[in-house]
Amino acid sequence: MSFHPAMDYGRGRHQSARALPEEGEPFVYTAENRATLDGILAHYPPDRRKSAVIAALYLVQRQQGHVTRQAMRHVAEVIGCTPEEVEEVVSFYTMFYTRPVGRRVIQVCRTLSCALMGAERVTEALTETLGVRPGETDAAGEFTLVEVECLGACDRAPVIGVDDHWHECQRPEDVRALIDGLRTKGAAALTGCHLRVAGDTE
Ligand code: FES
Structure with a gap:
């Protein structure tokens, strides 16, 4: 008898993480969230702004509930990296959602x-x-x-x-x-x- 649950990686979080995120509506931060992000970015040297990617993504999620591809592109533009780099972070951390979720x-x-x-x-x-x-x-x-x-x-x-x-x-x-x-x-x-x-x- 096994005490470990069946590790069905085809369901739940793993399935959503590996599916391509939805394109979504065009995304820009609200003025308040952009000001918050600018304040965070001010703590980083200009060539290290992409280190704030997690904070930038939290602000996206706070604003619209989940992280779309449009939002990833906007984040990449603001912090100075590629959309693929942002997507790598989103798909790695379980606290980011690429589809709508409950409250x-x-x-x-x-x-x-x-x-x-x-x-x-x-x-x-x-x-x-x-x-x-x-x-x-x-x-x-x-x-x-x-x-x-x-x-x-x-x-x-x-x-x-x-x-x-x-x-x-x-x-x-x-x-x-x-x-x-x-x-x-x-x-x-x-x-x-x-x-x-x-x-x-x-
Ligand atoms: S194994 Fe569950 S919190 Fe670490």
Whole structure:
């Protein structure tokens, strides 16, 4: 008997990451986001502006929810690199989405520590509670469920990510309470240790 879940790389996050992103509408930053990005770029030497690619992509995602090819071209133009370099970053990091997602994205870590601690059961419970499989968004557009690799909190497995926060030691039987908590309390329903430190509970 294997304790490791089937690693079906043809579904969920991996499928969307390897598909070509949608072209999308022409993209430019809002004045506010462009000002924020210019402030960030000011910290870099002129020939190193492309080092701000992740910040630039976060601003895209904050503005329109996901990162289109049009947006990648705009980012490349602003920070001074090629669209292919931007796309490489987008397709590598699981926090960037190339298709529309729900208002909240739930990422279940399925790497070894979490797998051994029952992450697959957590995914099943989320699927049952939300009515969506990994890679899908519910009908109301509220939650997208994806499976990802290590979220960097292996000692508190199984770990799930919700937007930019962690939720640790998740048990399948507590999934429904977590979803209810997210609906009513937002990030205050999450246990990520950095939330306790930063007091960032939305
Ligand atoms: S293995 Fe799940 S957070 Fe590292």
